[in-house]
């Protein structure tokens with residue numbers, strides 16, 4: 001009987017796949033078991049404590065936007081082009097000066113220690129190995145010092161934005177560390193209701209430290225300050241505004257990317273106030289609910305910026321075809337969070353790399369099948385909305 005390895009070698013010979021593939025231990029290496037992001041998701045769910053799983057996978061309130069973010073891809077139809085020579089497929093692109101091997105970036109995500117010990121560094125290493133650009137939450141100084149992989153940093157509503165001095169100190173530190181850009185998350189000004197976490201009485205600090213071990217009865221320790229409902233929203237100091245974007249702009253030459261834009265008017269404002277790029281994002285449907293899918297919000301934002309700054313998008317991207325659809329609608333690149341977090345939960349840094357590799361190769365394959373050999377060949381005519389009739 002022909003072994004899987006021998007059969008695979010045959011396929012490699014036939015299709016001329018990359019030589020490194022042949023050196024993989026396909027029969028015994030568990031990292032190579034899952035064949036797509038959904039397999040990684042199933043495995044991550046089995047491996048994680050249920051509290052960590054709900055924190056990873058959940059959305060806010062009704063989780064309507066969470067469901068929409070996947071459902072909406074079904075309404076976009078690819079229009080493949082035949083008899084185009086795609087024997088070489090090139091995914092290379094450039095976003096704000098960063099040269100990328102493929103247009104998939106890693107989104108920032110808190111709580112990585114709930115999914116794997118030393119999660120942030122583990123992800124940074126996995127991203128570097130897969131040659132992907134990571135938007136990090138920080139805590140990866142070791143990797144920055146080692147000079148592996150390009151990095152972006154996330155800037156949220158924390159201390160760094162309190163005043164011009166703190167902003168300047170933060171920006172200077174990033175510049176000194178060779179950071180390539182600043183990602184400013186604009187959709188997290190209030191603590192949303194993630195109701196799974198509320199039902200689970202999750203202690204929010206566990207997102208940083210990791211879920212504590214369960215006792216002999218399978219109980220986690222009682223949270224001191226569990227995520228609660230019915231607390232009127234207020235913050236101790238004024239929140240960032242478009243003025244903050246301008247101040248930040250005046251302090252650095254680094255690209256500033258606003259993450260969390262969902263409407264054309266804000267996309268236009270982003271250009272006006274000096275943003276270098278935007279990420280159309282609903283925070284993985286974890287903040288405001290009922291905002292629809294980001295892939296639905298993408299076209300109006302692309303139209304509004306009118307080519308002046310790059311538009312990126314995230315939210316529900318699990319397949320190469322999802323990425324292809326976003327590129328066709330005008331996104332410069334796509335960001336992902338849960339997919340690489342599933343990989344992290346399953347296998348640490350190797351899982352992160354493998355998820356990126358799977359999504360990257362799915363994208364390349366589908367570009368080959370759709371008759372678009374490179375990113376420049378992808379345009380709006382490659383997709384239609386289900387209700388949109390051509391001809």
Ligand SMILES: Cc1cc2nc3c(=O)[nH]c(=O)nc-3n(C[C@H](O)[C@H](O)[C@H](O)COP(=O)(O)O)c2cc1C
Nearest residue numbers: 056107108109110185283284314315316336337338
């Ligand atoms: C566990 C988790 C933690 C996250 N933490 C942050 C964060 O600290 N800052 C931020 O801007 N976005 C955060 N996000 C949102 C992601 O950056 C991203 O916008 C979103 O998850 C993309 O959708 P996807 O998970 O379907 O790929 C988080 C998402 C998840 C799943």
